[in-house]
Amino acid sequence: MASHIVGYPRMGPKRELKFALESFWDKKSSAEDLQKVAADLRSSIWKQMSNAGIKYIPSNTFSYYDQVLDATSMLGAVPPRYGWNGGEIGFDTYFSMARGNASVPAMEMTKWFDTNYHFIVPELGPDVNFSYASHKAVDEYKEAKALGVNTVPVLIGPVSYLLLSKPAKGVEKTFSLLSLLPKILPIYKEVISELKAAGASWIQFDEPTLVLDLDSHKLQAFTAAYDDLESTLSGLNVLIETYFADLTAEAYKTLIGLKGVTAYGLDLVRGAQTLDLVKSNFPKGKYLFAGVVDGRNIWANDLAASFSTLKELEAVVGKENLVVSTSCSLLHTAVDLVNETKLDDEIKSWLAFAAQKVVEVNALAKALAGQKDEAFFSANAAAQASRKSSPRVTNEAVQKAAAALKGSDHRRATNVSARLDAQQKKLNLPILPTTTIGSFPQTLELRRVRREFKANKITEDDYIKAIKEEIKKVVDLQEELDIDVLVHGEPERNDMVEYFGEQLSGFAFTVNGWVQSYGSRCVKPPIIYGDVSRPKPMTVFWSSTAQSMTARPMKGMLTGPVTILNWSFVRNDQPRFETCYQIALAIKDEVEDLEKAGINVIQIDEAALREGLPLRKSEHAFYLKWAVHSFRITNCGVQDTTQIHTHMCYSNFNDIIHSIIDMDADVITIENSRSDEKLLSVFREGVKYGAGIGPGVYDIHSPRIPSTEEIADRINKMLAVLETNILWVNPDCGLKTRKYAEVKPALNNMVAAAKLLRTQLASAK
Numbered sequence: 001m002a003s004h005i006v007g008y009p010r011m012g013p014k015r016e017l018k019f020a021l022e023s024f025w026d027k028k029s030s031a032e033d034l035q036k037v038a039a040d041l042r043s044s045i046w047k048q049m050s051n052a053g054i055k056y057i058p059s060n061t062f063s064y065y066d067q068v069l070d071a072t073s074m075l076g077a078v079p080p081r082y083g084w085n086g087g088e089i090g091f092d093t094y095f096s097m098a099r100g101n102a103s104v105p106a107m108e109m110t111k112w113f114d115t116n117y118h119f120i121v122p123e124l125g126p127d128v129n130f131s132y133a134s135h136k137a138v139d140e141y142k143e144a145k146a147l148g149v150n151t152v153p154v155l156i157g158p159v160s161y162l163l164l165s166k167p168a169k170g171v172e173k174t175f176s177l178l179s180l181l182p183k184i185l186p187i188y189k190e191v192i193s194e195l196k197a198a199g200a201s202w203i204q205f206d207e208p209t210l211v212l213d214l215d216s217h218k219l220q221a222f223t224a225a226y227d228d229l230e231s232t233l234s235g236l237n238v239l240i241e242t243y244f245a246d247l248t249a250e251a252y253k254t255l256i257g258l259k260g261v262t263a264y265g266l267d268l269v270r271g272a273q274t275l276d277l278v279k280s281n282f283p284k285g286k287y288l289f290a291g292v293v294d295g296r297n298i299w300a301n302d303l304a305a306s307f308s309t310l311k312e313l314e315a316v317v318g319k320e321n322l323v324v325s326t327s328c329s330l331l332h333t334a335v336d337l338v339n340e341t342k343l344d345d346e347i348k349s350w351l352a353f354a355a356q357k358v359v360e361v362n363a364l365a366k367a368l369a370g371q372k373d374e375a376f377f378s379a380n381a382a383a384q385a386s387r388k389s390s391p392r393v394t395n396e397a398v399q400k401a402a403a404a405l406k407g408s409d410h411r412r413a414t415n416v417s418a419r420l421d422a423q424q425k426k427l428n429l430p431i432l433p434t435t436t437i438g439s440f441p442q443t444l445e446l447r448r449v450r451r452e453f454k455a456n457k458i459t460e461d462d463y464i465k466a467i468k469e470e471i472k473k474v475v476d477l478q479e480e481l482d483i484d485v486l487v488h489g490e491p492e493r494n495d496m497v498e499y500f501g502e503q504l505s506g507f508a509f510t511v512n513g514w515v516q517s518y519g520s521r522c523v524k525p526p527i528i529y530g531d532v533s534r535p536k537p538m539t540v541f542w543s544s545t546a547q548s549m550t551a552r553p554m555k556g557m558l559t560g561p562v563t564i565l566n567w568s569f570v571r572n573d574q575p576r577f578e579t580c581y582q583i584a585l586a587i588k589d590e591v592e593d594l595e596k597a598g599i600n601v602i603q604i605d606e607a608a609l610r611e612g613l614p615l616r617k618s619e620h621a622f623y624l625k626w627a628v629h630s631f632r633i634t635n636c637g638v639q640d641t642t643q644i645h646t647h648m649c650y651s652n653f654n655d656i657i658h659s660i661i662d663m664d665a666d667v668i669t670i671e672n673s674r675s676d677e678k679l680l681s682v683f684r685e686g687v688k689y690g691a692g693i694g695p696g697v698y699d700i701h702s703p704r705i706p707s708t709e710e711i712a713d714r715i716n717k718m719l720a721v722l723e724t725n726i727l728w729v730n731p732d733c734g735l736k737t738r739k740y741a742e743v744k745p746a747l748n749n750m751v752a753a754a755k756l757l758r759t760q761l762a763s764a765k
Helices: 016-025 031-051 067-074 091-099 136-146 158-163 177-198 216-233 249-256 274-280 303-317 345-349 354-368 374-389 396-403 416-427 444-454 460-481 496-501 540-547 561-566 576-596 617-635 654-662 680-684 708-719 740-764
Strands: 002-004 109-111 118-120 152-156 202-206 237-241 263-267 287-293 322-326 505-508 515-518 521-523 527-533 555-559 601-605 643-648 667-670 692-695
Touching: 002 354, 016 031, 016 091, 031 136, 031 354, 067 091, 067 118, 067 136, 067 152, 118 515, 136 152, 136 177, 152 158, 152 177, 158 177, 158 216, 177 216, 216 249, 237 287, 249 274, 263 274, 274 303, 287 303, 287 354, 303 322, 303 354, 303 374, 322 354, 345 374, 354 374, 396 527, 396 576, 416 643, 444 460, 460 540, 460 740, 496 555, 496 561, 527 576, 540 555, 540 576, 555 576, 561 576, 561 617, 576 601, 576 617, 601 617, 617 654, 654 680, 708 740
Parallel strands: 002 322, 152 202, 202 237, 237 263, 263 287, 287 322, 555 601, 601 643, 643 667, 667 692
Antiparallel strands: 109 118, 505 527, 515 521
C-alpha cells in the first residue's frame, strides 16, 4: 500500500529559511548563501520522507516566497513595471514582485483560500507575452534525483493559476482570464516535456479551485486544458490534487472525466461529503489519493477512524489503487513535535506536527498492507481517549456563560451616527484624523529584552522598565509626527494572537511551532485545547501606562475573537462557533476593564474575519452570522463615548461589506493600497457606509516609502466615494515588520498628506 504527501513546510524546523532570506534582503549574505540553505532544507525534507517510507514524495513545493509567484515566474508573467527583459528570472525580479523595491510597489498579496497563508496575485491581460522563464520545477526534480529520491514534481494547475489571477491595471475588469489558457499551455507542455526527459514518472497538478462554486464555463476550462495537455502527458502518471473543501457533484464529474489523468487527490478531512461521490462513482483502474491525515491542524490523527474510512474506500477503488495521503500540503502546520521541549506530556500526546503526520500516513498505509504496528495504533488510541476524558479540557462555568448568549444579538443601544457625535465631543479630532494600526518596529534590542525575560535572565522590574522606555519612545515619535490618535506600539507582544492566548485559559504554546504566513513572515499559532476564559486583565496596565504619557487619545489594542480563533490551531471536538463565543466573552471582560481604566478608544482587530469565510457560498451566511455576533459581544456593554475600532487586512472584502457594516464598529481601518484600491469600488457601486473608515493609504509589507503626493492622491480617491467626516488616514496594517528608517519618513508623509488635504478642503468651503 502506497503513501503520499501533498507538500511540506519550507521554513525549516528552526526557521532556517526565514533567517537566510532576511540576511540576503539586508545584503548581509550572498545569493549563494541563500541557495545553500535552501538546498540543505530540501535535501533534509526529501530524505526524511524517503526514510519514513513515503512512496510519492513531492518536489517543487519548496519556495523562496510563494508557490503561485513561482508559477508566475515559470510562465514569465512579470508585470512590465519590474523592467524584466527576458531570460531566466533571478532573485532581483522575483523579490521585487513579492516585496516591491525603491521605485515600484509589490504585486497584490491575498489569502490562500481560507488559510492564513498568503499568495502573490498574478496580474494578467491580453498583452502578456508568456515565456518559459523559470526552470525551478525541473531543477528541483533533478536535484532530488541526484540524492537518490525519485519525486513527484508539483505544479499549480493551469486553470487554477488563471482563476487565482486578476486583470492587470488598465485591463478591463470583465476580461476573461481563462481566455489566456491557449497562451500558457504551451509553456506547461515545455515543462512537462523536460520533466519526462529528466526521468519523472509522476506529475502532480494542484487544482484547488475545483472546490469552489464554479459555473459550467469554468468547469469546461479544466476539460479543455487537460484535453490539450493529454498527448504531452502521455507516458506520465498524472495526479490532480484538490483540497480544503468538498467537491460539488458537477466538479467531481469534471475531475474524473479529465483526459490523461491517472489519479485524483481528495481532501477527506474538510471534504468528508466527497466520500459519498467516490462511493457512488469512481472510475475503474484509476488511483485515489485519499487525504485522511489533516494537513491544516496539529491534532494526532484518529488512526482507528481513518483506517475504517480507508477500508471502505479500498472496497470501492481496489487495494492496489488506494494511496494514503495528507488532506493538503503540510505547509499549514508546524514542522516537528520533537522540537517542543516545554509542552507537557499529556498535551504533547494529543498532537502531531508535519514530521509526525508523515509517520501517520505511512503507518496507515502499512496497516492497509497487512503490516499494522499494533503498539503505534494502541498508543494513538490511548491518546485519543485521554483527550476526551481530560478534566483540563472542560470548564462548566464557561460553557454555561456561552450557552446563555443565545437569544440576544448584543448590539450597542445607540446607533453609530449618534455614537460618533458623542465621541467627537469627547475626542475633538480634526477631519481626516491620522492613526496607525497598532504595532511599531520590533527592534533587535526589543526582541532581546523579551527573550531574556522569558528565559529569566532579567528581572520583571527590568523588563517593565525596558518596555516602558520603548512605549515612551513610540509615543514621543507619534507626537513629534503629529499623529492624532496614538498607539503604544505593542513592544510587549511578539505576536498579536500568541500574546492573548498566553493569558487565556484553554490555550497551550509551542517553542518552535512556526508556520509560514508569507515570505519570511512566520507565526506561532496557539493551540486551543479546552474551554477559554480570562483569569485576569491582559492589556490594561500597558494601555494605561501609555495613556499617562500623552494628552492625545491612546488606543487600547486587542485581538478580536474571530481572529484569535482563525489564527490558532483550534480544538476539533466542538463546533468552531462555540469556541469563538467563549473567546468573545473573555475579550468583552478586557474591553470593559480598559474602559474603566480611562481608555476612550479601543481597537479590536478582526484581521482574519474574511479569512475564515467558508469556500462554499451556501455556508457563508451561517459563518458570518456567528462571526459578526462574536465581535459585537466584545463591545456591546461600553458607553457611547467609547470609540470602538476594528481592523481588517489582506483579503477581498467587497463580497462581505454588508456583514462588515453589521459588525457595528465605530471605525474600521482596512487594507486598501496593495490591492489597487479594490475596496473603494464597493463604495463607487453605491454601498452606503456611515461609520468611520480608514482604507490604508500605503502598503507596509514593502520597504518602499510613498511620497506625500502619492498618499494625497490616494486620499483624494477615497474622498470621491466617502464622506469627509467619516474618513480616517492610516497605513494598511501594523508596522512591526518594518524598520524605523522606513516608518518615520512614511508616517511623516502620511501626516503631511492629511494636513495638505485638510487645508485644501478648508479653502474650498
